[in-house]
Amino acid sequence: MKNGFSLGWALAITPGLLLSLYAASDLPINSQACAVQCTLLQYSISDTVWYTGTAPYEESLASYFSSFEAELRPRCIIRPKHTEHVAKVFRTIASISSWTSCQLAIRSGGHTPFAGSANINGGITIDLSLMKETTLSEDHRIAYIQPGAEWVDVYNRLVPEGLAVPGARVAGVGVGGFTTGGGISYFAPRFGFTCDSIINYQVVLANGTIIHANASAHADLWWALRGGSNNFGVVTRIDAQTFDQGEFWGGLLVWEESKIPQLLEAYYDLNSSPNLDPYAQHVLSIGFQGGGVAASNNIHYTKPQRNPPSLRGYTDIQPVLVNTTRIANISSFTTEQDSFSPKGLRQDFFTATVVADLKLYYEIQELWNASLATVVNATGLQYILTLQPLPRVVMQESARRGGNALGLDASKDLTILCLIASWRNANDDKWLLGAQRQLIDKILAAAKRRDRSSRFKYLNYAFAGQDAIAGYGPQSQKRLRAVSSKYDPSGFFQKGVPGGFKL
Ligand SMILES: Cc1cc2nc3c(=O)[nH]c(=O)nc-3n(C[C@H](O)[C@H](O)[C@H](O)COP(=O)(O)OP(=O)(O)OC[C@H]3O[C@@H](n4cnc5c(N)ncnc54)[C@H](O)[C@@H]3O)c2cc1C
Incomplete structure (x- = not known):
């Protein structure tokens, strides 16, 4: 029904609901639509719709990873307890199609750093965090x-x-x-x-x-x-x-800045397919915090074997300033890594992907150093460059398991770069985000010059404005659009859910 409520809804309207609907008519059009939808949803799935000032609403906002997301104030937050609740939300919205100018956000763990990916100002956020079994x-x-x-x-x-x-x-x-x-x-x-x-x-x-x-x-x-x-x-x-x-070996190693060239060399060797040990995982980070630069590596070997030969390229680099390697379970390792990623800061991630190349890594490190020099005075700054291996065996495994939409080339060993920054002061936002964008552009230009570029922008590390879906390539993008037209013919998830990366 296009111009008003369906009969089912008309019959369901109670005096309390009518009052809320009339009160909503004083608001601007999008807010009106959202106020009405929140009220209708409250009637159709009670105990799941929360407004500003209630504990479940404030708790939900406080649990976002970055303050950019936590600062957005939806008209209401829906916290479904099971799938049928989620289905009811969409059936309710579909039954009042004249009001669909209210936009939605979908949130699971709330770990995307940028504003609007999994939260929405003035709209409705569906927070799935109670569905966690x-x-x-x-x-x-x-x-x-x-x-x-x-x-x-x-x-x-x-x-x-x-x-x-x-x-x-x-x-x-x-x-x-x-x-x-x-x-x-x-x-x-x-x-x-x-x-x-x-x-x-x-x-x-x-x-x-x-x-x-x-x-x-x-x-x-x-x-x-x-x-x-x-x-x-x-x-x-x-x-x-x-x-x-079972349990496996791993932990954090930290070195002083002077070891970075050796570490990049070890990273390059380990990420090159002939040397690849599928049980070895490593993420090399070069970071600034508290006045100095250091390098660290989260290394893991997914067998209970201490200091395996394939990771000695790193462990032989001495002295190691911090070493938490041990045999433990995955909960222990991931909890340790969580302790290095505090919530509630102004945070960003930017990403680029390059083809493995040691000289390019050295150049990227120089570009990162130059970028750091321009932002070093930001209050509470953490400024990090991480290199994450994506050897071709990963893409080969993807293909063996039915394939995915990422559109990656299985003929090359790649490195995903993730630039991470966090800071305290909102006045530094523009400056820091600008510096990160510039750095990404320079890295991409350097990779292009060396014929080592990749179109891939890993969606989970991309910042707003980085077109992650285009990075999957035209074929994949076309196929994704066809799937969207088939399962979402009205394009609701393109227009009604504006957050994240659209097709
Ligand atoms: C500290 C930290 C560590 C990280 N570590 C890793 C890592 O080890 N490996 C890695 O690959 N990435 C990692 N990431 C990146 C992470 O994968 C992304 O941030 C990811 O989006 C987080 O998922 P989430 O459910 O918490 O996100 P949310 O912010 O809740 O959602 C992210 C996007 O997915 C959409 N979405 C969420 N749930 C659903 C759903 N149920 N149905 C449809 N759409 C949905 C949202 O609308 C939003 O656009 C890390 C990020 C952080 C901040």
């Missing part, structure tokens, strides 16, 4: 994971069973956004991206229908959700293949 199939080969879980919730359920799934390397990251954006885990060379281990997605479509997307039903949507983010529906359950995994 993990259960196992009878044979323990499949974990059924709700999207609002933090990865540590999943690991805590699986570790006692001697199992794992390839999830985030930081405890508090959410399942929903991570998995629909790709997902790089400690296990990437063994199992590909996290999305490649997802054998089924349960999805609520824009019309409120609940469907399952897997290899035999809605296979096009299954493929699209492996990287296509929030463009098709709300994912309400993720079914991931488990594997046997």
Whole structure:
């Protein structure tokens, strides 16, 4: 019904609801629409709709990773407890289509740093963080994971069973956004991206229908959700293949700045396919904090073997200033990494991907140094360059597991760069974001000059304005758009859900 409420809704209107609707008519059009929708939703799914000033509303905002997201104030926040609640939200909205000028945001773990990805000013945020259960199939080969879980919730359920799934390397990251954006885990060379281990997605479509997307039903949507983010529906359950995994070796190593050239060389050697050990994982970071530059590496070997030969390129570089390596379980490692990533700061991530090349890495480090010199006086600054290996074996594993939407070339070893900054003062926002954007442009230009560029911009590390979907290439983008037209013919998730990366 286009111009008003459906009969079902008219009959459901109570005097209290009418009062709220009339009160809403004083607001600007988008706010009116949102006020009305919040009220209707409150009547259709009570105890899930929260307004400013209530504890569940304020708690939800306070739990975002970055202050950019936490500062946005939705008209109401919906906190569904199960899939049927999510479906009801969309059925309610679909039944009052004349009011759909109210826009929505979808949030799982709330770890995207930039404003508006998983929250919305004045609109409605669907916060899935209460849907966080993990259960196992009878044979323990499949974990059924709700999207609002933090990865540590999943690991805590699986570790006692001697199992794992390839999830985030930081405890508090959410399942929903991570998995629909790709997902790089400690296990990437063994199992590909996290999305490649997802054998089924349960999805609520824009019309409120609940469907399952897997290899035999809605296979096009299954493929699209492996990287296509929030463009098709709300994912309400993720079914991931488990594997046997006990404790393993790993931890943090820190060196002084002078060791960076040696570390880059070790990084390059380890990320080159002939030397690749699929059990070895490493993330090299060069960072400024508290007045100085240092280098660190989160190294892990996913077997219970201390200091394996394949990681000695790093461990032989001495002296090591901090060394937390040990044999432990995945909950312990990811909790340790979480402790280095405090919430509530002004944060950004920017990304670029380059083809593995040692000379290019040296140049990138110089560019980063020059950029740091321009921002070093920002209050509470943390300024980090991370290099994350994406050897071709990861893409080969993706293909073996049904493929994904990321459009990556399996013939080259790649490095994903993630520029991370955090700071305290809002007055520094423009300056710092500008410096990061400039640095990315310079890195991309350097890679191009050396014929080492890649179009890929990893969606989970991209900042607003970096067109992550275009980075999948024209073929993948075209296919994603076709899937969107089929499952979301009104384009609700393109216009009605503006956050994140659109097709
Ligand atoms: C400290 C930290 C550590 C990180 N570590 C890693 C890492 O080890 N490996 C890695 O690959 N990435 C990592 N990331 C990046 C991370 O993968 C992304 O930030 C990811 O989006 C987080 O997922 P989330 O559910 O917390 O995000 P949210 O911010 O809640 O959502 C992100 C996007 O996904 C959409 N979305 C969320 N849930 C759903 C859903 N259920 N259905 C449809 N769309 C949905 C949202 O609308 C939003 O646009 C890290 C980020 C941080 C801040």
